[in-house]
Amino acid sequence: MTTTNSVNNGVNTQALLDARDALSASPAGAQFTWRATCTWIHGTHSRSTVKGFYGLGTEQQHKTEFTFEADHPEIFASEDHGATPVELVLSGLASCLMAGVASVAQLRGIQLRSVTAKLEGDMDILGVLGADTDARNGFNNIKVTFDIDADAKPEEIRALVAQSQKRSAVYDIITNPTNVTVEVA
Amino acid sequence: MRTTVIIIGAGHAGLAMSRCLTDRAIDHVVLERGEVAHSWKTERWDSLQLLTPNWMSRLPGYGYEGDDPDGYRTMPETIAFLERYAAVSAAPVQTHTTVTSVCRADHGYTVSTDQGDWSCRAVVLASGACNLASVPAFAQGVPSTVAMLTTMDYRHPNQLEEGGVLVVGASASGVQIADEVHRSGRPVTLSVGEHVRVPRVYRGRDIQWWMEVTGLFDERYDEMENLARARRLPSMQLTGSVARRTLDLNALTDIGVKLIGRFAGIHDGRAQFAGSLRNMCTLADLKMDRLLDKIDAWATSNGFDRAVGLPHRFEPTRVDVSPPLGIDLQSGAIRTILWATGYRPDYSWLDVPVFDLRGRLRHEGGVVASPGMYALGLPVLRCRRSTFIDGAGNDARDLSAHLASYLDRGNSTYRRDGYELATSR
Numbered sequence: 285m286t287t288t289n290s291v292n293n294g295v296n297t298q299a300l301l302d303a304r305d306a307l308s309a310s311p312a313g314a315q316f317t318w319r320a321t322c323t324w325i326h327g328t329h330s331r332s333t334v335k336g337f338y339g340l341g342t343e344q345q346h347k348t349e350f351t352f353e354a355d356h357p358e359i360f361a362s363e364d365h366g367a368t369p370v371e372l373v374l375s376g377l378a379s380c381l382m383a384g385v386a387s388v389a390q391l392r393g394i395q396l397r398s399v400t401a402k403l404e405g406d407m408d409i410l411g412v413l414g415a416d417t418d419a420r421n422g423f424n425n426i427k428v429t430f431d432i433d434a435d436a437k438p439e440e441i442r443a444l445v446a447q448s449q450k451r452s453a454v455y456d457i458i459t460n461p462t463n464v465t466v467e468v469a
Numbered sequence: 470m471r472t473t474v475i476i477i478g479a480g481h482a483g484l485a486m487s488r489c490l491t492d493r494a495i496d497h498v499v500l501e502r503g504e505v506a507h508s509w510k511t512e513r514w515d516s517l518q519l520l521t522p523n524w525m526s527r528l529p530g531y532g533y534e535g536d537d538p539d540g541y542r543t544m545p546e547t548i549a550f551l552e553r554y555a556a557v558s559a560a561p562v563q564t565h566t567t568v569t570s571v572c573r574a575d576h577g578y579t580v581s582t583d584q585g586d587w588s589c590r591a592v593v594l595a596s597g598a599c600n601l602a603s604v605p606a607f608a609q610g611v612p613s614t615v616a617m618l619t620t621m622d623y624r625h626p627n628q629l630e631e632g633g634v635l636v637v638g639a640s641a642s643g644v645q646i647a648d649e650v651h652r653s654g655r656p657v658t659l660s661v662g663e664h665v666r667v668p669r670v671y672r673g674r675d676i677q678w679w680m681e682v683t684g685l686f687d688e689r690y691d692e693m694e695n696l697a698r699a700r701r702l703p704s705m706q707l708t709g710s711v712a713r714r715t716l717d718l719n720a721l722t723d724i725g726v727k728l729i730g731r732f733a734g735i736h737d738g739r740a741q742f743a744g745s746l747r748n749m750c751t752l753a754d755l756k757m758d759r760l761l762d763k764i765d766a767w768a769t770s771n772g773f774d775r776a777v778g779l780p781h782r783f784e785p786t787r788v789d790v791s792p793p794l795g796i797d798l799q800s801g802a803i804r805t806i807l808w809a810t811g812y813r814p815d816y817s818w819l820d821v822p823v824f825d826l827r828g829r830l831r832h833e834g835g836v837v838a839s840p841g842m843y844a845l846g847l848p849v850l851r852c853r854r855s856t857f858i859d860g861a862g863n864d865a866r867d868l869s870a871h872l873a874s875y876l877d878r879g880n881s882t883y884r885r886d887g888y889e890l891a892t893s894r
Contacts (some may be wrong), residue, residue: 311826424791425791439755439758439759442751442755443752443755443759446748446751446752446755447752449745449748450748450752455745458744459730459733459743459744459745460731460733460734460741460743460744460745461733461734461736461741
């Protein structure tokens with residue numbers, strides 16, 4: 285596949301394609317483990333940090349440690365020191381789809397000028413409050429609306445967004461069940 | 470027993486290769502576990518008709534001669550077609566002979582069967598791409614009160630209990646069975662993952678005709694951007710019928726079939742489905758429109774616009790705003806799960822290291838990664854046409870030429886006593 289086009293979305297697609305080939309040949313290197321560490325601060329306020337992860341057969345490090353504050357708004361009688369965890373999930377989904385849009389656009393020779401995604405997750409909080417067993421805890425529905433300004437036909441832009449969903453880790457995490465094991469150390 | 474080439478399987482691919490070897494006067498035997506067209510006789514459902522029109526069955530020295538080139542063969546017609554090919558080619562088929570192992574040997578290969586062993590210099594694997602039904606591992610979690618079968622076991626709707634049926638998979642097999650089972654009065658829910666939507670007829674011509682004339686079928690394996698993906702692409706949502714009807718998801722929705730996301734797993738007796746149904750349908754709609762764009766562009770640039778109907782587009786796939794994400798399999802709403810989740814070849818008898826990390830056969834356009842071994846009749850083997858009966862002819866011609874030159878190279882190093890040197894491999 286050619287990537288020698290004049291389009292520049294800041295994505296090194298050749299490196300990604302090379303990585304795909306290299307890791308297909310030695311799939312052990314493709315086994316990654318992502319990590320986050322969360323510490324309770326006070327009330328519903330907590331702080332998560334990410335720094336190290338495992339991949340390419342060895343321990344890896346982010347350039348710096350990243351920190352995420354999470355809390356709940358004051359209408360929940362909390363102090364609102366950070367985003368709610370479910371808003372962090374929406375942010376994760378948005379960023380994952382966004383990275384996909386930029387990468388796929390680069391690969392397909394589409395110059396992006398601006399991309400905005402607005403996300404809405406609908407929730408019946410009677411579920412988390414334990415007041416209605418028929419209401420699920422999580423989102424009933426998530427709606428993502430992309431606003432994309434790019435040198436491409438509308439159907440090419442729709443294909444870009446569709447493909448980014450198809451290759452998105454967070455989209456998969458949200459739309460498909462995952463086994464979760466929670467233990468006490 | 471000794472011969473030059475052993476062909477494993479007497480389906481369309483094995484018979485095509487046999488014909489090419491006969492034309493080249495290369496001594497060979499076709500080993501067949503049952504009879505000619507065995508899979509078509511024993512592993513297909515009753516109502517199945519080929520997805521390709523009758524004219525698309527050009528095999529070396531053979532082809533369609535009837536008066537309905539645009540029709541679609543029934544199973545008895547398909548079987549008769551292949552039996553006649555074996556007869557007119559005088560193919561040296563040894564029936565009721567099951568291959569139990571293929572091993573490397575100094576002379577080439579030893580092919581062991583339940584009727585004795587064969588020594589040969591070259592082997593052609595023509596045992597088919599659809600020997601085993603692929604069923605996800607989580608099927609073990611289905612409660613025992615729910616019956617399960619695959620497209621290999623399915624014959625007709627009355628084989629199923631009354632009550633709801635979950636058909637998993639929306640390629641050609643899945644949509645055809647969903648349609649027929651739902652019409653039998655058993656309400657069908659169809660679990661839809663990635664699929665390939667196409668109309669049966671576009672601008673008055675069969676979609677396969679368009680694929681033919683536009684050259685899409687001739688796209689070569691070594692010129693594809695993503696060959697691995699092309700080879701694992703689900704079959705086009707097609708059915709063969711006298712009415713030449715289109716059987717897409719909208720047609721199924723029209724008769725009352727319920728669409729649901731990809732079957733993702735089972736937890737505590739509850740089936741879980743992905744929330745990605747809308748995107749799966751969007752991807753398929755966009756892909757179909759790109760195909761129709763290509764067809765329209767071809768028609769215009771080749772002066773064909775007046776010979777065919779007007780360009781048009783189809784209604785996007787209708788998807789419920791919020792399709793269910795779970796079904797309680799213990800509630801009795803679903804009595805049967807029918808897995809239409811694809812097929813894979815069975816090479817459990819092939820004791821030669823020719824597999825990749827995932828157990829798939831390693832080959833370059835049918836030239837297997839072991840000298841003197843060839844594969845035929847696999848999806849996109851040498852081009853897109855390879856997936857169909859119509860593709861086996863060209864593939865067999867190409868590979869028989871390769872095979873002949875392989876044998877010639879070996880002959881130049883033959884010792885006078887007729888035994889090949891081990892190094893000539």
